[in-house]
Amino acid sequence: MKTDMNIETLCVHSGKDKRNDTGAIAVPIYQSATYAHPAIGESTGFDYSRVHNPTRQCLEELIAQLEGGKHALAFSTGMAAIGAIMELFSPGDHIITSANLYGGTSRLFDTVSHKNGIRIDRIDMSDPRILRDRITAHTKAVFIETPTNPLMRVTDIAAVRDIIGQEMRLIVDNTFLTPYFQKPLALGADIVVHSGTKYLGGHNDTLAGFIVTSNDMLIERLRYLYKTIGACLSPFDSFLIIRGIKTLALRMEKSQQNAKEITQWLSAHPRVRAVYYPGLPDHPDYATSKKQASGFGAMIAFEVDNEETVKAVLKRLKIILYAESLGGVETLITYPVLQTHADLPKETRDELGINHRLLRLSVGIESAGDLIADLAQAFSSE
Ligand SMILES: Cc1ncc(COP(=O)(O)O)c(C=O)c1O
Numbered sequence: 001m002k003t004d005m006n007i008e009t010l011c012v013h014s015g016k017d018k019r020n021d022t023g024a025i026a027v028p029i030y031q032s033a034t035y036a037h038p039a040i041g042e043s044t045g046f047d048y049s050r051v052h053n054p055t056r057q058c059l060e061e062l063i064a065q066l067e068g069g070k071h072a073l074a075f076s077t078g079m080a081a082i083g084a085i086m087e088l089f090s091p092g093d094h095i096i097t098s099a100n101l102y103g104g105t106s107r108l109f110d111t112v113s114h115k116n117g118i119r120i121d122r123i124d125m126s127d128p129r130i131l132r133d134r135i136t137a138h139t140k141a142v143f144i145e146t147p148t149n150p151l152m153r154v155t156d157i158a159a160v161r162d163i164i165g166q167e168m169r170l171i172v173d174n175t176f177l178t179p180y181f182q183k184p185l186a187l188g189a190d191i192v193v194h195s196g197t198k199y200l201g202g203h204n205d206t207l208a209g210f211i212v213t214s215n216d217m218l219i220e221r222l223r224y225l226y227k228t229i230g231a232c233l234s235p236f237d238s239f240l241i242i243r244g245i246k247t248l249a250l251r252m253e254k255s256q257q258n259a260k261e262i263t264q265w266l267s268a269h270p271r272v273r274a275v276y277y278p279g280l281p282d283h284p285d286y287a288t289s290k291k292q293a294s295g296f297g298a299m300i301a302f303e304v305d306n307e308e309t310v311k312a313v314l315k316r317l318k319i320i321l322y323a324e325s326l327g328g329v330e331t332l333i334t335y336p337v338l339q340t341h342a343d344l345p346k347e348t349r350d351e352l353g354i355n356h357r358l359l360r361l362s363v364g365i366e367s368a369g370d371l372i373a374d375l376a377q378a379f380s381s382e
Contacts, residue, residue, distance in 0.1 A: 007066060007180055008249040015062025015242060019054060029239045030054040051227045055235040059242050060210075063200070066179040066245070067192050069212040071219040073226050074238060078175065078195025079104050080231035081209030083112070085143075085171060085193060087225045088218075091117025094138040098125045098155060100148035100352055102195075103341035105173070125155040126285065131163050141169040147176050147289075150301045150336045150360040151353060152276040154285035157292055161188030169218075175199070175327070180252045181295035190215055196233075198327025198362075202244040202251050206237050251329065251365055255298035258331075258371060259363040265372045266302050271309050271379055273357070276301040298363040299326060301336075307356045309379070310335065314359075316378040319370055326362030331371055334360040 005013070017027045030053055035046040046052050056074050064072040075081040082105055089095065097109065099122040109120040123130045125144055142164055146155040161170055171191045172184035178199045184192050194200060196208030209231075213219055226232065233241070256279075263277045278289040279296030289296055304310055313333075314322045320331045324339045334340055341354050349355070363371070 010062075010065050011180075011248045012246050014065045015058040015060075017054065017058050027055055027058045027239060027242050029235045031235050049235070050230050050232050053232070053235050053238070055242075056233055056238040059233070059238045062242060062245060063194075063196075063210050064212055066248075067174070067185055067212040068179070068183050068214075069185050069192065070214040070216070072210055072212045073219075073222060074196070074233040074241070075209035075211070075226075076231045076233055076237075077207045078193070078197060078209035079108065080229075081193050081195075081211050082108060082173075084222060084225050084229055084231065085191060085211065086113050086116075086118065087229070088169070088221060089113075089116075089118050089140055092119075092138060093117075093140040094119045094121065094136055095141045095143055096121045096123060096131060096134050096139060097143040098145050098148055098153075099123055100151050100153055101143075101145050102149040102173070102175075103336070103343055105143075105145070106341075106348075107343045125160065126153055128156070128159050128163055131160065135164065135168075139164075139168060141171055143171045143173075145173040145175070146182075147278055147285075147297065147299065149176065149299075150276075150334070150340065150358065152278055152283070152285075152299060152301055154278050154288045154292075156288045157184050157187035157189060176299050177293055177295065177297045178248065178252060180248055181256075181297060182293040185212065185214060187292055190218060195327075196241055197325065199248065199252065200245055200327075201241050202248065202328055203240075204325060204328035204330060204332075206240040206244070208233050208237055208241050252295065252298070254365040255363050256295050258365070258368040259296075259298040259300055259361075261368040262361065262363055262371060262375070263300055265375065266300070269379060271305045272302055273305060274303040276303075300361045300363065302359055302361070303355070303357045304359065305357070310357060310359060313375075313378045317374055318377070319366065319374040320361070320378075326360075328362070329365045331364040331366060332362045334362070336360055 060072040144155045169190045172189040175195045192212040194210040266272045277300045323332045
Protein backbone atom coordinates (compact mmCIF):
# COMPACT_ATOMS: atom_id res chain seq x y z
CA MET A 1 0.00 0.00 0.00
CA LYS A 2 1.42 3.39 -1.02
CA THR A 3 1.82 5.68 1.96
CA ASP A 4 1.56 9.00 0.11
CA MET A 5 -2.22 8.72 0.32
CA ASN A 6 -4.23 10.99 2.56
CA ILE A 7 -5.45 9.60 5.84
CA GLU A 8 -9.11 9.50 4.74
CA THR A 9 -8.10 7.10 1.94
CA LEU A 10 -5.82 5.05 4.17
CA CYS A 11 -8.68 4.59 6.65
CA VAL A 12 -10.75 2.97 3.92
CA HIS A 13 -8.15 1.12 1.85
CA SER A 14 -5.15 0.30 4.02
CA GLY A 15 -4.74 -3.03 5.82
CA LYS A 16 -6.21 -5.17 3.03
CA ASP A 17 -5.92 -8.94 3.26
CA LYS A 18 -3.23 -9.78 0.71
CA ARG A 19 -3.66 -13.53 1.19
CA ASN A 20 -7.23 -13.56 -0.01
CA ASP A 21 -7.80 -13.81 -3.78
CA THR A 22 -11.61 -14.06 -3.64
CA GLY A 23 -12.03 -10.33 -4.23
CA ALA A 24 -13.65 -9.93 -0.80
CA ILE A 25 -13.81 -6.22 0.03
CA ALA A 26 -13.92 -6.74 3.79
CA VAL A 27 -11.07 -8.40 5.65
CA PRO A 28 -12.23 -11.96 6.52
CA ILE A 29 -12.44 -13.03 10.15
CA TYR A 30 -9.86 -15.80 10.42
CA GLN A 31 -11.43 -17.53 13.40
CA SER A 32 -8.64 -20.05 13.85
CA ALA A 33 -6.64 -20.65 17.01
CA THR A 34 -3.88 -22.59 15.30
CA TYR A 35 -2.38 -23.22 11.84
CA ALA A 36 -1.15 -26.34 10.05
CA HIS A 37 2.45 -26.46 8.83
CA PRO A 38 3.30 -27.83 5.36
CA ALA A 39 6.34 -29.75 6.75
CA ILE A 40 9.03 -29.53 9.42
CA GLY A 41 10.75 -26.20 9.20
CA GLU A 42 8.05 -24.76 6.92
CA SER A 43 5.37 -22.30 7.96
CA THR A 44 2.61 -20.24 6.39
CA GLY A 45 3.79 -17.40 8.64
CA PHE A 46 1.14 -18.29 11.21
CA ASP A 47 1.55 -20.75 14.09
CA TYR A 48 -0.84 -19.82 16.86
CA SER A 49 -3.27 -16.90 17.12
CA ARG A 50 -1.90 -15.52 20.37
CA VAL A 51 1.21 -14.65 18.38
CA HIS A 52 -0.18 -13.83 14.91
CA ASN A 53 -3.61 -13.90 13.33
CA PRO A 54 -4.33 -12.81 9.73
CA THR A 55 -7.30 -10.55 10.59
CA ARG A 56 -5.37 -8.91 13.41
CA GLN A 57 -2.31 -8.56 11.20
CA CYS A 58 -4.36 -6.54 8.66
CA LEU A 59 -5.51 -4.26 11.47
CA GLU A 60 -1.95 -3.86 12.76
CA GLU A 61 -0.74 -2.84 9.30
CA LEU A 62 -3.62 -0.37 9.07
CA ILE A 63 -2.87 1.28 12.42
CA ALA A 64 0.86 1.43 11.71
CA GLN A 65 0.16 3.23 8.43
CA LEU A 66 -2.27 5.67 10.00
CA GLU A 67 0.27 6.62 12.67
CA GLY A 68 3.13 6.75 10.15
CA GLY A 69 4.93 3.93 12.01
CA LYS A 70 6.59 0.69 10.88
CA HIS A 71 5.09 -1.73 13.38
CA ALA A 72 1.92 -2.13 15.44
CA LEU A 73 0.50 -4.61 17.93
CA ALA A 74 -3.22 -4.96 18.64
CA PHE A 75 -4.16 -5.71 22.26
CA SER A 76 -7.40 -6.73 23.95
CA THR A 77 -7.67 -3.31 25.67
CA GLY A 78 -5.81 -0.03 25.97
CA MET A 79 -4.76 -0.98 29.50
CA ALA A 80 -3.27 -4.24 28.21
CA ALA A 81 -1.18 -2.21 25.75
CA ILE A 82 0.02 0.18 28.47
CA GLY A 83 0.67 -2.76 30.80
CA ALA A 84 2.87 -4.40 28.15
CA ILE A 85 4.83 -1.17 27.65
CA MET A 86 5.54 -1.02 31.38
CA GLU A 87 7.10 -4.50 31.14
CA LEU A 88 9.92 -2.88 29.13
CA PHE A 89 11.19 -1.42 32.41
CA SER A 90 13.02 -2.95 35.37
CA PRO A 91 13.14 -2.39 39.13
CA GLY A 92 14.96 0.87 39.85
CA ASP A 93 13.91 2.54 36.59
CA HIS A 94 12.42 6.00 36.86
CA ILE A 95 9.61 7.20 34.58
CA ILE A 96 8.24 10.72 34.36
CA THR A 97 4.56 11.07 33.47
CA SER A 98 1.96 13.79 32.99
CA ALA A 99 0.28 14.66 36.31
CA ASN A 100 -3.02 14.42 34.52
CA LEU A 101 -3.67 10.95 33.10
CA TYR A 102 -6.55 8.56 32.55
CA GLY A 103 -7.36 7.17 36.01
CA GLY A 104 -6.74 3.56 34.94
CA THR A 105 -3.24 4.44 33.75
CA SER A 106 -2.54 6.18 37.06
CA ARG A 107 -3.84 3.13 38.93
CA LEU A 108 -1.52 0.85 36.92
CA PHE A 109 1.46 3.11 37.66
CA ASP A 110 0.61 3.52 41.37
CA THR A 111 -0.05 -0.10 42.12
CA VAL A 112 1.37 -2.56 39.59
CA SER A 113 4.39 -0.56 38.35
CA HIS A 114 5.16 0.63 41.88
CA LYS A 115 5.08 -2.95 43.16
CA ASN A 116 7.49 -3.89 40.34
CA GLY A 117 10.02 -1.35 41.66
CA ILE A 118 9.47 1.28 38.96
CA ARG A 119 9.55 4.83 40.29
CA ILE A 120 6.91 7.09 38.75
CA ASP A 121 7.17 10.85 38.97
CA ARG A 122 4.13 12.93 37.98
CA ILE A 123 4.73 16.45 36.76
CA ASP A 124 3.04 19.34 35.06
CA MET A 125 4.24 18.75 31.50
CA SER A 126 3.21 22.19 30.34
CA ASP A 127 6.41 23.64 31.82
CA PRO A 128 9.53 22.10 30.18
CA ARG A 129 11.80 23.38 33.00
CA ILE A 130 10.06 21.07 35.48
CA LEU A 131 10.76 18.09 33.22
CA ARG A 132 14.43 19.05 32.85
CA ASP A 133 14.82 19.27 36.64
CA ARG A 134 13.26 15.87 37.32
CA ILE A 135 15.44 13.80 35.00
CA THR A 136 17.87 11.55 36.91
CA ALA A 137 20.48 8.99 35.91
CA HIS A 138 17.74 6.35 36.28
CA THR A 139 15.12 8.04 34.10
CA LYS A 140 14.27 5.66 31.28
CA ALA A 141 11.12 7.14 29.80
CA VAL A 142 8.56 9.92 29.67
CA PHE A 143 4.91 8.91 29.34
CA ILE A 144 2.44 11.56 28.26
CA GLU A 145 -1.18 11.80 27.38
CA THR A 146 -2.00 14.78 25.21
CA PRO A 147 -4.59 16.18 25.50
CA THR A 148 -4.95 14.86 29.04
CA ASN A 149 -7.94 13.09 30.48
CA PRO A 150 -10.08 14.83 31.71
CA LEU A 151 -8.71 18.38 31.90
CA MET A 152 -7.53 18.69 28.31
CA ARG A 153 -4.04 20.04 29.00
CA VAL A 154 -1.72 19.76 26.00
CA THR A 155 1.98 18.84 26.04
CA ASP A 156 4.40 20.00 23.35
CA ILE A 157 5.63 16.59 22.13
CA ALA A 158 8.59 17.91 20.11
CA ALA A 159 9.72 20.08 23.05
CA VAL A 160 9.69 17.04 25.36
CA ARG A 161 11.80 15.11 22.85
CA ASP A 162 14.30 17.99 22.69
CA ILE A 163 14.63 18.04 26.49
CA ILE A 164 15.05 14.31 27.02
CA GLY A 165 17.44 13.66 24.09
CA GLN A 166 17.56 10.35 22.22
CA GLU A 167 18.41 7.91 25.04
CA MET A 168 15.11 8.01 26.89
CA ARG A 169 11.92 6.56 25.46
CA LEU A 170 9.05 8.95 24.75
CA ILE A 171 5.65 7.26 24.97
CA VAL A 172 2.52 9.14 23.91
CA ASP A 173 -1.09 8.10 24.51
CA ASN A 174 -2.84 9.36 21.36
CA THR A 175 -6.33 8.14 22.26
CA PHE A 176 -8.06 11.54 22.34
CA LEU A 177 -6.94 12.91 18.97
CA THR A 178 -6.11 9.74 17.00
CA PRO A 179 -3.74 9.84 14.02
CA TYR A 180 -6.45 11.72 12.16
CA PHE A 181 -5.56 14.86 14.13
CA GLN A 182 -2.14 14.14 15.64
CA LYS A 183 0.88 11.98 14.72
CA PRO A 184 3.19 11.72 17.73
CA LEU A 185 5.84 9.58 15.97
CA ALA A 186 6.50 12.41 13.50
CA LEU A 187 6.87 14.77 16.48
CA GLY A 188 9.54 12.62 18.13
CA ALA A 189 7.70 9.88 20.07
CA ASP A 190 9.18 6.35 20.15
CA ILE A 191 5.93 4.61 21.01
CA VAL A 192 2.32 5.60 20.46
CA VAL A 193 -0.30 3.87 22.55
CA HIS A 194 -4.06 3.85 22.12
CA SER A 195 -7.22 2.77 23.71
CA GLY A 196 -8.72 1.51 20.44
CA THR A 197 -11.97 1.17 22.37
CA LYS A 198 -12.52 4.88 21.77
CA TYR A 199 -12.38 6.77 18.44
CA LEU A 200 -10.63 4.04 16.44
CA GLY A 201 -13.42 1.52 17.10
CA GLY A 202 -15.86 4.40 17.36
CA HIS A 203 -19.10 2.56 18.15
CA ASN A 204 -18.89 1.71 21.86
CA ASP A 205 -19.11 -1.96 20.98
CA THR A 206 -15.51 -3.27 21.19
CA LEU A 207 -12.52 -3.01 23.50
CA ALA A 208 -9.04 -2.77 21.96
CA GLY A 209 -5.58 -1.31 22.50
CA PHE A 210 -2.60 -0.53 20.26
CA ILE A 211 1.10 0.06 20.36
CA VAL A 212 2.79 1.63 17.33
CA THR A 213 6.52 2.23 16.84
CA SER A 214 9.12 2.53 14.10
CA ASN A 215 11.90 1.21 16.35
CA ASP A 216 12.91 -2.33 15.30
CA MET A 217 14.55 -3.18 18.62
CA LEU A 218 11.60 -1.99 20.66
CA ILE A 219 9.11 -3.96 18.58
CA GLU A 220 11.16 -7.12 18.91
CA ARG A 221 11.02 -6.84 22.70
CA LEU A 222 7.33 -5.84 22.64
CA ARG A 223 6.42 -8.78 20.39
CA TYR A 224 8.14 -11.11 22.84
CA LEU A 225 6.17 -9.57 25.73
CA TYR A 226 2.98 -9.73 23.63
CA LYS A 227 3.18 -13.45 22.97
CA THR A 228 4.29 -14.10 26.54
CA ILE A 229 1.61 -12.04 28.31
CA GLY A 230 -1.12 -13.01 25.84
CA ALA A 231 -3.44 -9.99 25.88
CA CYS A 232 -4.09 -10.18 22.13
CA LEU A 233 -7.10 -8.86 20.22
CA SER A 234 -9.51 -11.51 18.95
CA PRO A 235 -10.14 -11.94 15.20
CA PHE A 236 -13.75 -10.74 15.49
CA ASP A 237 -12.80 -7.66 17.50
CA SER A 238 -10.02 -6.96 14.99
CA PHE A 239 -12.65 -7.05 12.23
CA LEU A 240 -14.89 -4.63 14.14
CA ILE A 241 -12.06 -2.14 14.66
CA ILE A 242 -11.10 -2.32 10.96
CA ARG A 243 -14.73 -1.56 10.14
CA GLY A 244 -14.84 1.32 12.63
CA ILE A 245 -11.68 2.91 11.22
CA LYS A 246 -13.22 3.15 7.74
CA THR A 247 -15.32 6.09 8.98
CA LEU A 248 -12.72 7.58 11.36
CA ALA A 249 -12.21 10.74 9.29
CA LEU A 250 -15.94 11.47 8.99
CA ARG A 251 -16.59 10.80 12.66
CA MET A 252 -13.67 12.94 13.87
CA GLU A 253 -14.76 15.89 11.72
CA LYS A 254 -18.41 15.71 12.72
CA SER A 255 -17.71 15.16 16.43
CA GLN A 256 -15.25 18.05 16.44
CA GLN A 257 -17.76 20.35 14.73
CA ASN A 258 -20.40 19.39 17.31
CA ALA A 259 -17.87 19.91 20.13
CA LYS A 260 -17.10 23.44 18.92
CA GLU A 261 -20.79 24.35 18.93
CA ILE A 262 -21.31 22.83 22.36
CA THR A 263 -18.30 24.63 23.89
CA GLN A 264 -19.75 27.93 22.68
CA TRP A 265 -23.11 27.13 24.22
CA LEU A 266 -21.54 25.97 27.50
CA SER A 267 -19.25 29.01 27.70
CA ALA A 268 -22.29 31.29 27.61
CA HIS A 269 -24.34 29.35 30.20
CA PRO A 270 -24.73 31.10 33.58
CA ARG A 271 -24.33 27.86 35.54
CA VAL A 272 -21.08 26.88 33.78
CA ARG A 273 -18.00 28.25 35.55
CA ALA A 274 -15.27 26.98 33.19
CA VAL A 275 -14.96 25.11 29.90
CA TYR A 276 -11.79 23.15 29.15
CA TYR A 277 -11.31 22.62 25.42
CA PRO A 278 -7.98 23.26 23.63
CA GLY A 279 -9.85 24.69 20.63
CA LEU A 280 -10.94 27.73 22.65
CA PRO A 281 -8.52 30.62 21.99
CA ASP A 282 -8.33 31.40 25.73
CA HIS A 283 -7.26 27.82 26.59
CA PRO A 284 -3.66 27.98 27.92
CA ASP A 285 -2.50 25.36 25.39
CA TYR A 286 -4.33 26.68 22.33
CA ALA A 287 -1.09 27.68 20.54
CA THR A 288 0.63 24.33 21.24
CA SER A 289 -2.45 22.47 20.02
CA LYS A 290 -2.52 24.44 16.80
CA LYS A 291 1.19 23.85 16.26
CA GLN A 292 1.25 20.07 16.70
CA ALA A 293 -2.22 18.83 15.78
CA SER A 294 -4.51 19.42 12.83
CA GLY A 295 -7.61 19.48 15.05
CA PHE A 296 -8.73 19.88 18.65
CA GLY A 297 -10.90 16.78 18.89
CA ALA A 298 -14.26 16.34 20.54
CA MET A 299 -13.52 15.93 24.24
CA ILE A 300 -14.67 18.73 26.54
CA ALA A 301 -14.51 19.10 30.30
CA PHE A 302 -16.55 21.74 32.08
CA GLU A 303 -17.20 22.86 35.61
CA VAL A 304 -20.65 23.86 36.84
CA ASP A 305 -21.63 26.00 39.83
CA ASN A 306 -22.26 23.21 42.34
CA GLU A 307 -22.76 19.49 42.90
CA GLU A 308 -26.56 19.80 42.88
CA THR A 309 -26.41 21.02 39.29
CA VAL A 310 -24.27 18.00 38.37
CA LYS A 311 -26.82 15.62 39.91
CA ALA A 312 -29.77 17.27 38.20
CA VAL A 313 -28.10 17.44 34.80
CA LEU A 314 -26.98 13.79 34.88
CA LYS A 315 -30.47 12.69 35.86
CA ARG A 316 -32.32 14.72 33.25
CA LEU A 317 -30.24 14.32 30.12
CA LYS A 318 -32.13 12.20 27.59
CA ILE A 319 -30.03 11.89 24.42
CA ILE A 320 -26.65 12.36 26.06
CA LEU A 321 -25.89 9.21 28.03
CA TYR A 322 -24.33 9.20 31.48
CA ALA A 323 -21.64 6.57 30.95
CA GLU A 324 -17.94 5.98 31.22
CA SER A 325 -15.80 5.85 28.05
CA LEU A 326 -15.49 8.15 25.06
CA GLY A 327 -14.89 8.36 21.35
CA GLY A 328 -18.03 6.62 20.11
CA VAL A 329 -20.81 7.87 17.84
CA GLU A 330 -23.03 8.45 20.90
CA THR A 331 -22.42 11.53 23.04
CA LEU A 332 -21.49 10.41 26.55
CA ILE A 333 -21.18 12.43 29.72
CA THR A 334 -18.86 11.24 32.48
CA TYR A 335 -18.47 12.33 36.08
CA PRO A 336 -14.67 11.83 36.50
CA VAL A 337 -14.66 12.14 40.30
CA LEU A 338 -16.96 9.10 40.66
CA GLN A 339 -16.02 7.22 37.49
CA THR A 340 -12.76 7.42 35.50
CA HIS A 341 -10.72 9.05 38.29
CA ALA A 342 -12.42 7.62 41.38
CA ASP A 343 -9.33 5.60 42.36
CA LEU A 344 -7.02 8.61 42.52
CA PRO A 345 -6.23 9.77 46.07
CA LYS A 346 -8.41 12.78 47.00
CA GLU A 347 -5.37 15.08 47.41
CA THR A 348 -4.21 14.24 43.88
CA ARG A 349 -7.70 14.87 42.49
CA ASP A 350 -7.89 18.21 44.32
CA GLU A 351 -4.46 19.21 43.05
CA LEU A 352 -5.49 18.40 39.47
CA GLY A 353 -8.86 20.14 39.70
CA ILE A 354 -10.93 16.96 39.39
CA ASN A 355 -13.70 18.03 41.74
CA HIS A 356 -17.39 17.32 42.31
CA ARG A 357 -18.40 20.08 39.88
CA LEU A 358 -16.43 18.74 36.92
CA LEU A 359 -18.11 16.90 34.05
CA ARG A 360 -16.60 15.47 30.88
CA LEU A 361 -18.33 15.23 27.52
CA SER A 362 -17.33 12.93 24.70
CA VAL A 363 -19.20 14.52 21.84
CA GLY A 364 -20.61 12.15 19.25
CA ILE A 365 -21.98 12.55 15.75
CA GLU A 366 -25.64 13.37 16.47
CA SER A 367 -27.17 16.71 15.45
CA ALA A 368 -25.45 19.52 17.39
CA GLY A 369 -28.85 21.21 17.73
CA ASP A 370 -30.37 18.15 19.40
CA LEU A 371 -27.41 17.80 21.77
CA ILE A 372 -27.60 21.46 22.79
CA ALA A 373 -31.37 21.21 23.24
CA ASP A 374 -30.82 18.19 25.49
CA LEU A 375 -28.26 20.08 27.59
CA ALA A 376 -30.57 23.11 27.73
CA GLN A 377 -33.52 21.10 29.05
CA ALA A 378 -31.29 19.29 31.57
CA PHE A 379 -29.94 22.57 32.92
CA SER A 380 -33.21 24.49 32.82
CA SER A 381 -35.44 22.03 34.67
CA GLU A 382 -32.88 22.01 37.46
C1 LIG B 1 -6.58 8.14 27.37
C2 LIG B 1 -6.87 6.71 27.69
N1 LIG B 1 -5.89 5.81 27.60
C3 LIG B 1 -6.10 4.51 27.89
C4 LIG B 1 -7.34 4.06 28.31
C5 LIG B 1 -7.54 2.61 28.63
O1 LIG B 1 -8.18 1.96 27.56
P1 LIG B 1 -9.14 0.68 27.72
O2 LIG B 1 -10.37 1.12 28.43
O3 LIG B 1 -9.38 0.28 26.29
O4 LIG B 1 -8.38 -0.33 28.47
C6 LIG B 1 -8.40 4.97 28.40
C7 LIG B 1 -9.73 4.51 28.84
O5 LIG B 1 -10.62 5.29 29.05
C8 LIG B 1 -8.16 6.33 28.09
O6 LIG B 1 -9.13 7.25 28.19
